[in-house]
Amino acid sequence: MREALRRVSIGYLVLAATAVAYLVVYTSRLGRFPTSFDYLSILNTTLPLVFVAIGQSLVVLTGGIDLSVGGMVSVCVAVTATTVSSSVFWLVVVLALGTACGALNGLIVAYGRIAPILTTLATLSIFTGLALRVMPVPGGSIPQEVRLVLTNPATPTGLIWLGLAVVGWLVLRRTRFGMRVYAIGSDEASARAVGVPAAAVKLKVYALSGLCSALAAVFYVSTTTSGDANAGNPFILTSIASVVVGGVAFAGGRGSALGAVAGAVALTLVIDILFFSGIDPLYQSLFQGLFLVVAVLLGTVAALAARRRRQA
Amino acid sequence: MSTRRVLYALGGTVAVLLVGAILHPGFASWSSLRVMLVVASFTGFVAAGQMLVVLVGGIDLSIPWVLNGAAIVLTTSSLGQTSRAPLAIVLALGVGALVGLGNGLGVAWLGVPAVVMTLGMNGVMQGLTLGLSKGLTCASCGSYAPEPLRGLFDGALPAQLFLWAGVGLFMTVLLTLTTFGRRVYAVGVNPRAAFLSGVGVRGVTVALYTLSGVFAALAGIALVAYGGQPSLGLGDPYLFESIAAVVVGGVSILGGRGHYLGVIAGSLTLVAVTTFLQAQRVPEYGRLMIYGLVILAILFAYGREKAHD
Amino acid sequence: GDAATPAASGKKAGKIKIALSNSFIGNQWRVEMENVYKAACAMPPYVDQVECSVFNAGNDVSTQSRQISNLISQGVDAIVINAASTSGLNGVVQQACDRGIVVVSFDNIVDNKCGLTVNTDQIKFGQQLAQFIVDELNGQGNVIMVTGVAGTGADNDRNKGAKDVFAANPGIKVVSTYTGMWDSATAQRATSAQLPNLPEIHGVWVSGGTDGVIKAFVAAKRPMPVVGGEAENGFRKFMAGLLTPKVNGMSIGQPPFLSVISLELARAVVKGEHPKESITIPFPVATSDNMVPGETVFPDLPDSFFADFTDSGPNATVILCQEAATDGTPCPGKTLDVNLGTP
Amino acid sequence: MTETSSMAPAQQESGSQTLAVRASGVDRAFGGVQALRDASFAARPGEIHALAGENGAGKSTLIKVLCGLIKADRGTVEIFGTEVSRVVEPAARRRMGVATAFQELSLLPDLTVAENLLLENPPRGRLGLVKRRGLGPAAEEILGRYGVDDIDPRATAADLSVAQRQVVELVRVLAGEPRVVILDEPTAALADRQVEWLAGHMRQLRDAGSCVIFTSHRWREIEALADRVTVFRNGTHVATRDTLSEAEAVTLMSGRSFAGAYPELTTVPQRESALRVKGLHSGRLHGVDLDLRRGEILGVGGLAGQGQRDLFLTLFGAQKARQGTITLDGKAVAIRSTKDAIRAGIAYVPEDRKAEGLFLPLSIRDNIAAATLSRRNTAGFVRRGAERTAVGSIVDQLSIGKGRSTNRAVDTLSGGNQQKVVMARWLLTDARILLLFDVTRGVDAATKHDIYELVGKLAAQGRAILYYSSETEEIAHLCHRVLVLREGRVAAELAGPVGDAERIVAASIKENHDA
Numbered sequence A: 001m002r003e004a005l006r007r008v009s010i011g012y013l014v015l016a017a018t019a020v021a022y023l024v025v026y027t028s029r030l031g032r033f034p035t036s037f038d039y040l041s042i043l044n045t046t047l048p049l050v051f052v053a054i055g056q057s058l059v060v061l062t063g064g065i066d067l068s069v070g071g072m073v074s075v076c077v078a079v080t081a082t083t084v085s086s087s088v089f090w091l092v093v094v095l096a097l098g099t100a101c102g103a104l105n106g107l108i109v110a111y112g113r114i115a116p117i118l119t120t121l122a123t124l125s126i127f128t129g130l131a132l133r134v135m136p137v138p139g140g141s142i143p144q145e146v147r148l149v150l151t152n153p154a155t156p157t158g159l160i161w162l163g164l165a166v167v168g169w170l171v172l173r174r175t176r177f178g179m180r181v182y183a184i185g186s187d188e189a190s191a192r193a194v195g196v197p198a199a200a201v202k203l204k205v206y207a208l209s210g211l212c213s214a215l216a217a218v219f220y221v222s223t224t225t226s227g228d229a230n231a232g233n234p235f236i237l238t239s240i241a242s243v244v245v246g247g248v249a250f251a252g253g254r255g256s257a258l259g260a261v262a263g264a265v266a267l268t269l270v271i272d273i274l275f276f277s278g279i280d281p282l283y284q285s286l287f288q289g290l291f292l293v294v295a296v297l298l299g300t301v302a303a304l305a306a307r308r309r310r311q312a
Numbered sequence B: 001m002s003t004r005r006v007l008y009a010l011g012g013t014v015a016v017l018l019v020g021a022i023l024h025p026g027f028a029s030w031s032s033l034r035v036m037l038v039v040a041s042f043t044g045f046v047a048a049g050q051m052l053v054v055l056v057g058g059i060d061l062s063i064p065w066v067l068n069g070a071a072i073v074l075t076t077s078s079l080g081q082t083s084r085a086p087l088a089i090v091l092a093l094g095v096g097a098l099v100g101l102g103n104g105l106g107v108a109w110l111g112v113p114a115v116v117m118t119l120g121m122n123g124v125m126q127g128l129t130l131g132l133s134k135g136l137t138c139a140s141c142g143s144y145a146p147e148p149l150r151g152l153f154d155g156a157l158p159a160q161l162f163l164w165a166g167v168g169l170f171m172t173v174l175l176t177l178t179t180f181g182r183r184v185y186a187v188g189v190n191p192r193a194a195f196l197s198g199v200g201v202r203g204v205t206v207a208l209y210t211l212s213g214v215f216a217a218l219a220g221i222a223l224v225a226y227g228g229q230p231s232l233g234l235g236d237p238y239l240f241e242s243i244a245a246v247v248v249g250g251v252s253i254l255g256g257r258g259h260y261l262g263v264i265a266g267s268l269t270l271v272a273v274t275t276f277l278q279a280q281r282v283p284e285y286g287r288l289m290i291y292g293l294v295i296l297a298i299l300f301a302y303g304r305e306k307a308h309d
Numbered sequence C: 001g002d003a004a005t006p007a008a009s010g011k012k013a014g015k016i017k018i019a020l021s022n023s024f025i026g027n028q029w030r031v032e033m034e035n036v037y038k039a040a041c042a043m044p045p046y047v048d049q050v051e052c053s054v055f056n057a058g059n060d061v062s063t064q065s066r067q068i069s070n071l072i073s074q075g076v077d078a079i080v081i082n083a084a085s086t087s088g089l090n091g092v093v094q095q096a097c098d099r100g101i102v103v104v105s106f107d108n109i110v111d112n113k114c115g116l117t118v119n120t121d122q123i124k125f126g127q128q129l130a131q132f133i134v135d136e137l138n139g140q141g142n143v144i145m146v147t148g149v150a151g152t153g154a155d156n157d158r159n160k161g162a163k164d165v166f167a168a169n170p171g172i173k174v175v176s177t178y179t180g181m182w183d184s185a186t187a188q189r190a191t192s193a194q195l196p197n198l199p200e201i202h203g204v205w206v207s208g209g210t211d212g213v214i215k216a217f218v219a220a221k222r223p224m225p226v227v228g229g230e231a232e233n234g235f236r237k238f239m240a241g242l243l244t245p246k247v248n249g250m251s252i253g254q255p256p257f258l259s260v261i262s263l264e265l266a267r268a269v270v271k272g273e274h275p276k277e278s279i280t281i282p283f284p285v286a287t288s289d290n291m292v293p294g295e296t297v298f299p300d301l302p303d304s305f306f307a308d309f310t311d312s313g314p315n316a317t318v319i320l321c322q323e324a325a326t327d328g329t330p331c332p333g334k335t336l337d338v339n340l341g342t343p
Numbered sequence D: 001m002t003e004t005s006s007m008a009p010a011q012q013e014s015g016s017q018t019l020a021v022r023a024s025g026v027d028r029a030f031g032g033v034q035a036l037r038d039a040s041f042a043a044r045p046g047e048i049h050a051l052a053g054e055n056g057a058g059k060s061t062l063i064k065v066l067c068g069l070i071k072a073d074r075g076t077v078e079i080f081g082t083e084v085s086r087v088v089e090p091a092a093r094r095r096m097g098v099a100t101a102f103q104e105l106s107l108l109p110d111l112t113v114a115e116n117l118l119l120e121n122p123p124r125g126r127l128g129l130v131k132r133r134g135l136g137p138a139a140e141e142i143l144g145r146y147g148v149d150d151i152d153p154r155a156t157a158a159d160l161s162v163a164q165r166q167v168v169e170l171v172r173v174l175a176g177e178p179r180v181v182i183l184d185e186p187t188a189a190l191a192d193r194q195v196e197w198l199a200g201h202m203r204q205l206r207d208a209g210s211c212v213i214f215t216s217h218r219w220r221e222i223e224a225l226a227d228r229v230t231v232f233r234n235g236t237h238v239a240t241r242d243t244l245s246e247a248e249a250v251t252l253m254s255g256r257s258f259a260g261a262y263p264e265l266t267t268v269p270q271r272e273s274a275l276r277v278k279g280l281h282s283g284r285l286h287g288v289d290l291d292l293r294r295g296e297i298l299g300v301g302g303l304a305g306q307g308q309r310d311l312f313l314t315l316f317g318a319q320k321a322r323q324g325t326i327t328l329d330g331k332a333v334a335i336r337s338t339k340d341a342i343r344a345g346i347a348y349v350p351e352d353r354k355a356e357g358l359f360l361p362l363s364i365r366d367n368i369a370a371a372t373l374s375r376r377n378t379a380g381f382v383r384r385g386a387e388r389t390a391v392g393s394i395v396d397q398l399s400i401g402k403g404r405s406t407n408r409a410v411d412t413l414s415g416g417n418q419q420k421v422v423m424a425r426w427l428l429t430d431a432r433i434l435l436l437f438d439v440t441r442g443v444d445a446a447t448k449h450d451i452y453e454l455v456g457k458l459a460a461q462g463r464a465i466l467y468y469s470s471e472t473e474e475i476a477h478l479c480h481r482v483l484v485l486r487e488g489r490v491a492a493e494l495a496g497p498v499g500d501a502e503r504i505v506a507a508s509i510k511e512n513h514d515a
C-alpha cells in the first residue's frame, strides 16, 4: 500500500506542479493573482470531468476500461436537459438511467465475459444513438434553483459536491467492496479463488461508473444550462487521461480515485496554462499531448526509483 | 484456436452479406461488393497496424493524425507531379514510420503505457500537422495526388484491391512464416518468457509500433489517392473503426492470438453493416445503436474470453 | 476575492480587446475562418482600434468555457465565439454578459439570449438548394440527401428545410439519405458504397462534403446528377468545368468571413456605433453559370478549401483577398469595409 | 479405520458417519483434455488425507472442483452431506468452511500482506467501515499466532520471495480455522524447516476435528503426515489406503513399478573451467565467487532467499550486476542481455514454468523452438523443415507428449511434460552451461527421475550445470560439489555427493540460527 501511496502521490505532484505553473503564468500575464471568479469557474467546469474520472478510475482499478462514459454522459445530458425543467424528480431518473447503462456494461463484461474495451466500444455506439434519439437538436434547460444548488457561479457550492465525492471515495475505499475492487484489479483469477465474488463486484463497479457519468451529466447541464447529444464525446479520452495522470495503473490494482480527481483538475489547469502562456492555438494539442506523456513518464520514473530504493 | 476464430470472422461477414442480400436485393452483387471492398480496404490498412500492436497487448491511438499527417506530406511533397510521386510516397511512409518508432520507443523503453503514449502522440501529431501546414492541407497548391496513385481505384478490378491483397499477403507471411512472426506471438503470449528465451522484446515491440505507423501512413496515402486531396480530420473515423475491425476479425485484445485474414473479414463486415443500414435508410441514431448491437452480437458469438474455470 | 470585476479593471483607454474563441481547428473551414479573422485584425481600421487574440478549444465544451472564463478574467471588451456546442456555453456566456462583455457568436452559435449572433439562415440553406434541384429537374426525379453531423442544430435545420421542399414536390423521390459527416472523404466513401444499390439518381442534395459525393459518382461512372451543395472549392471546380465532368449545380456556403462580420459587430457595439442587435447575413450563392476563377472558384487552391471566404458583387458584405484566407495575412493596401447593413 | 479397499470411496463410505467432503462420478474436460473421468473422492473430518498422483493425474482439477472454482461437467460434490454441485463460487464454499491454498498461489500481488490476509474479513470500525490503520496490527497478530515473524504485513505481496508468498498463502488459509482445509502442493516452495512448521499446524487442525486434504510429490511428507492416502491416475480414483509403501504408491500412480530415487553420480568433472565468477554483486548477492567446470554439476544450496535467484538471473543476463566479472572458457565476457547469454552458450531453465517458461496457447513446436529461432532463419524466414526435424528429435529424446503431434498447444500437456518442453527448448540451444533453477518443483516422481537422469547425461556430455533446488535432498545427491549461499555470499563449499541433506542445512544456518 505504501507503493500505492507513492504512485498516487504522483497525481498530486502533477497537480501541484500545474497549479504552480498556472499561478505563475496567470500573474505574469495579468499582473495579479487569480480571483474568486477564476477559482469558481475552474471548479465548476471541472466537476463533470471529476465525476467521470472517478467512475473511470474505479473501472481501471479493476483492470478494465470504460469507453462508453462518453455515451452515458450524452444520454444523461440529453435526458436531464429535456426533462428536469418539468420536475426535479427527473434527476433521480437520470441517476438511475446512468446506473442502468453502467450495469448493462457490467453484465456484459462480468457475465458475458467480453473484454471491457470491446464491450464499452459497442455500448458507446448504442448509448450515443440513444442520446441522439432523445435529443436530436441541442437545447433544453435546467431550472435556475438546481443550478444554484449544484454549480452556483457566485458561491462555491461545487466544493460541497467535490467534497462529497471525495468522502464517497474514502468511504468506499474503507468498505470490503473497495478492497475487493483492488483485489480484482491485482489478479482477477486469484481474487476469485480466495472468495471474491468477482462478477458481482465488477457489475457494481461498472454500474458505479454509470452513476458517476450520470452525475457528471447533471453537473454538465447545470454549468452549461442546456444539453447536447454529443456532449459526452470529449469525456472518453479526457477521463482516461485524468486517470493516467492521476497515477492509476492501467493494469489495475494500483492507484486511487483521488489521484484521478487530481489528474482531472490538473488537465483543466493545463488548458489555462496554455491559454495564458499565449501558445499558437494551432500547436495547442501538441503541448497537451506532451503534457500527458511527460506526466506519466514522471510517474513511471518515480515508481521505478521507489522500487530501486526499496530493493537496495 | 485462433484459426477457428478466423473462420468465425469470415462466417460473420458472409452472414451479414446474406442478411443484406435478402433484405436488400443487389446488396451482395459484385458491383456493390467491389465498392465495399474498396471502402473496407482503408480500414483494412489501418487495422493491419492496429492488429500488430494489439498482438503484443498494446493499442495505437495515434492513428488518426499519423494518417492525416502522412496524407498532407504526400500532397505537399509531390505537388501532384508524377515524377515526384516515389519520393513523396517514401516521405509519407517515413513520417508514419518515424512517429510509430517514437511510440514504440516510448512504450518499450520508457515504459509509458501504450494508451498514454499513443494518445499523447496523436495530440503531438495534430499540433505539428496543423502548426506546420498552417491548417492548409496543401500549402497554396491546388495539386492532386499524382496520377499513378489516383489510378489505384480505376477499372473493374481496382489496383487498390491488389494492394490490399498484397498487404494481406505481407501480414500473413510476416506473422506465420518468419522468425519475426514467431517472436511477435511469443511476446504477445508471455513477454517475460519471451525475454528469458532471448527474444528482444523491446525490439519487437518497437518494430510493431513502427509498422503500425507505416500502415496508418499507407492508409493516408490511399485515402488521398481516393479523394484526390487530403482534408483535415481525414483520419478521425479510423480510430475506433480499426479497433472494432481487429476484434471483429477475431484477434484477442489480450494479445498473442489472431490472424490478418480475420481482420480483412472484420473490416468488410463493419463496412457492410454500415452500408446496409444506410441503404435501409435507418436514421442516424438507429444506425449507431444497431452498429453497436451488431458488434456485441459478434463478440458474443466468438469474442468471449475463456471462462474462469 | 478581488472587489473589482475583472472586466472593469482590464479596460484601458486605447485599443479595445476582442478575442476569438473557436471551438476547434480540425477542419479547413475553421482554418479559413480564423485566417480571415487574423487578416482583418491586421488591416485598418482594426489594426489601429482592436487588440485581437485567437483561441482554440479542441472541440471540447469544458475547454472552451475555461478559455472564455479566462478571457473574462483578462478583461476583454468583447468575445467572438464559434461554439463547440450551441447549448454548452450558455452558463459562461451569461457570466460574460453579466460583466458587460459583448459576446458575439456565429456559425455554431450560442443559445443564450444575452449574446449577439451573426448568422445565416440554415433552414433557408436547405430550402434554397432543394428548390434549385427541384427546378432543374422540373419537379421530377430521384434525389439523394447527404446530411451532416447528427445532433447539431445546423444539420437539423438544413435537413428540415430540404425535406420540406422535397415533400412539397410529389414528383421528387428521395431514394436515400445518409450522413457524410460534413467531410469530403467520409461523404465519398458513403456515396460510393451506396451507389450500387441505388437506381439512377437525378439530383443530389449535400449538406457538406460535396466534392466527395461528386467524385464518388465519377468513380462509379454514373451519369452526373444535378448537385446542390456547400462551397467547397472542389465542388466549384466541377461546376466551373475545371474538373470533368462539368457539373450543373448550385453552391451555397456558410461563409468563413462570418468571423470578420462578428468582429465588426463586436467592435461597433463596443464603440457604440451599432445597436446591440443580432444580424443575419444572406448566403453567398454561386451557380454553374456564374463561376469566376479567382472570385468564386480557385484553381490553385485545394478542393477542401472553402471558396466563399469572400463575398462578391456590389452589395457584398465584405471583400477579402486570397492571402487573407490562406495565410491570414492582410490584403495589400486596403482598409477593410464591412457592411453590416442598415440596422 | 483399518479397512483397506480400492473400491470407490463414495460407495465404500456411504452410510458411515458424515463425510466432510465427497465427490462422485466427476468428469471434467479442458478443451480436448479429459482431466477427470468418473472421479470419486471422500474425506472425513478429523483426518489428514493425502491426494497422490503423477503430474496431470487430475489432483488440482479435483481440488478446484471441490472448492467451487470450476464446474464439473458431470457428477456431484457434497460438503458435510450438502449437495453443492450447482453453486460454483469459491465464496459460497468458504462460507461452508472450505478453505483452499492453490498450487499456483492466489495472493494478490498489488495488495499488502495484511490486505491479502484480511481481504474477506477486515477489522471494522464504526459504521462498519474497514479500519485501514488496524490492518497492519491485525495481520501482525495473525502472523504472530502462526509464529511467522520474518514477513512485514505492510510489504506488497509482489515483493515477497516465493517461499514467503507460500507461507502467507498458507497462513491465510489456516487462519480461517476452516472445517475443511485443502492444500495443493503446499510444500513445493518451502524449505524443510517451513515444512515442519506447516505439518505442525496441519496436525493441530486435524486434532481440532477439521478435515485436512493435501497433495505432494514428496513421498516422505505423505508418509509422515497422512492418515490416509488416495491415489489418482489419469483422472480417476485408483485406491484409498490407510497405509501404503512408496513402492506400492509408485506402482499405483504410474501403473509401472519403479525403484531407486536418485541415480548414481558416475561422471567426473573435467579439468577446464567453463564459467568463472568473481566478486559478483547483484540484487541480494554481495560478492560471490564460483568456478564451474565442464561436466560438473554444481549445486547451489542454502536457505530460500539467500540470493540464489539473483545469481542465476544475473548469469543469464536477465538482471544487471552491480559489480563483478564473469569469465567463460577463460575469456572475460559482458553479459548484458539474455540474448548475449544465449549467444555465449548459457541456458536458464526457470522454476515457474507458467510465468517464465511457457507460451501456453502456442504449440509444443513453437515453444521448443523459441530460443533458437535465429539458427533456422533464412532471410528472415523460418526453415520449417529444419525446425520440425530439430524439435522432433528432442521431443523423442525426452519422450514428451507420448508421441502425439507437436502442433498441440502446450496448455494441453501435463505439468511434467510442460517442464520437459522448457528443458527441451534449452537443450536445442546446445548450451554449454545450463542454469537449472528448481526445475523439479511440482514434478512427479517418475518425471523427476527422468530429469535426474537427463541432468547426469548432460554432464557426461561435458556441459557445465549450475543446479538449484528447493529440495535440499536433491542437491545432496545429484551434485559434484555444493556451494552454500548465505546472505549473498558463499558460506561453505561441500564436496559431493553430499548424500546427507542435513549437512547442507547445517552449513546454511551455522552461526546464525534464526536467519
Ligand SMILES: Nc1ncnc2c1ncn2[C@@H]1O[C@H](COP(=O)(O)OP(=O)(O)OP(=O)(O)O)[C@@H](O)[C@H]1O
Pocket: B309, D030, D031, D033, D034, D035, D053, D054, D055, D056, D057, D058, D059, D060, D061, D062, D103, D411, D412, D413, D414, D415, D416, D442, D444
Ligand atoms: N486450465 C486448463 N486448461 C487446459 N488443460 C488443463 C487445465 N488445467 C489442467 N489441465 C490439464 O488437465 C490435466 C490434469 O491437470 P491437473 O492440474 O489436475 O493435474 P495435477 O494432478 O494437479 O498435476 P500436477 O501434479 O502437475 O499439479 C492435465 O493434463 C492438465 O494439462
Ligand SMILES: Nc1ncnc2c1ncn2[C@@H]1O[C@H](COP(=O)(O)OP(=O)(O)OP(=O)(O)O)[C@@H](O)[C@H]1O
Pocket: A001, A004, A005, A008, A170, A173, A255, A256, A258, D112, D114, D115, D132, D133, D134, D135, D136, D137, D153, D154
Ligand atoms: N494494508 C495496510 N497494511 C498496513 N498498514 C496500512 C495498510 N493500509 C494502510 N495502512 C496504514 O494506514 C494508514 C491510513 O492509510 P490510508 O487510509 O491513507 O490508506 P490509503 O491506501 O492511502 O487509501 P487510499 O487508497 O484511499 O488513498 C497509513 O498510515 C498506512 O500506513
Ligand SMILES: [Mg+2]
Pocket: A005, A256
Ligand atoms: Mg491515501
Ligand SMILES: [Mg+2]
Pocket: D059, D060, D061, D103, D184
Ligand atoms: Mg496440480
